[in-house]
Amino acid sequence: MGANDLAKGPQMRTVIFDLDGTLADTSGDLIAAANACFRGLGLGDLLDARHDAGTALRGGRAMLTLGFSRVDGVDPGEVDRQYPVLLDAYARDINSHTFLYPGTMDAVTRLKSAGYAVGIATNKPEGLAETLMQSLGVRGEFASLIGADTLPVRKPDPEHHFEAVRRAGGDPRKSLLVGDTATDRDTSRNAGVPSVLVTFGPGPHDVRALSPEATIDHFDELDAVVAQLIG
Structure with missing residues (x-):
């Protein structure tokens, strides 16, 4: 691929979300x-x-x-x-107790309105992730969904993130990952992109100790953090 091809490539800034513990408490x-x-x-x-x-x-x-x-x-x-x-x-029985975290879809809507592509990269099997997002009524709001078995690799391999970005129509060089675990932080580090970790997931550890580029306590904070990290 030459320089001209790169110049013509996708330039859309992209936010990729983990699913379990980030978008929803499953x-x-x-x-x-x-x-x-x-x-x-x-x-x-x-x-x-x-x-x-x-x-x-x-x-x-x-x-x-x-x-x-x-x-x-x-x-x-x-x-x-x-x-x-x-x-x-x-x-x-995939959706008897699962719920989206407060402000999740409002944040996704604001990001899309601001010109960002949004997608999902999860280590849940793809079929189950698709079923869950459909049952929650929000699958259509995300331009991509990469599951644990979509590719030969999974998080923390960076290709898992890159493919979610590409399928969303974005540029991996202008992306970030929103997650809740060390796996998400390691994925972003391996991909050379920023990570934003949510503090409200049910994991037992303080995600701030993982030294992500940013943390958020509520999805109301995400817009400003994304703009600061990737423009």
Whole structure:
């Protein structure tokens, strides 16, 4: 690709969002799916929706591992055997407890009105992410959605972020990532772009300790932060 081709490439500034713990609190439905697995094995509900919310947003295997650690004599291979069972349970009941964080879609609307492209890069399987966003009635507001299995790589590989930007019609050099975990911060660092971490996710750690370029306590703050970081 020559210099002229680069000059003709997409120039739109782009904001890419993580999904779980950033756009929406999905922990309640994730915990319910894990507990369905445990009940199926006669173990009862091993996870608590409030206290274990941070683990829920680390993924299905993390939830299964935590739950099984609370009982004796479980074969370690049970995590892999139960993972597809968990995904099936989650797919059947994906939006009973999930909610968008306050101000989420107002912020997305303002960004789009200001000329930014917006998309999603999540380590949730793409099909489940699509189903969830459709069920929340907001999938059409995002120009792209890249899931854990969309590409051969996933976050924190920078290509996961880059592809979300490209599919949104943007320029990876003029983008940033909004997330809530070390994985999101590492993705942005690997991509050479700024990260904005939300402080209101249910994770157990203070995201400020991850040294992102910025943090926000509410989506009302996002516009000014984005403008400062990428113009």
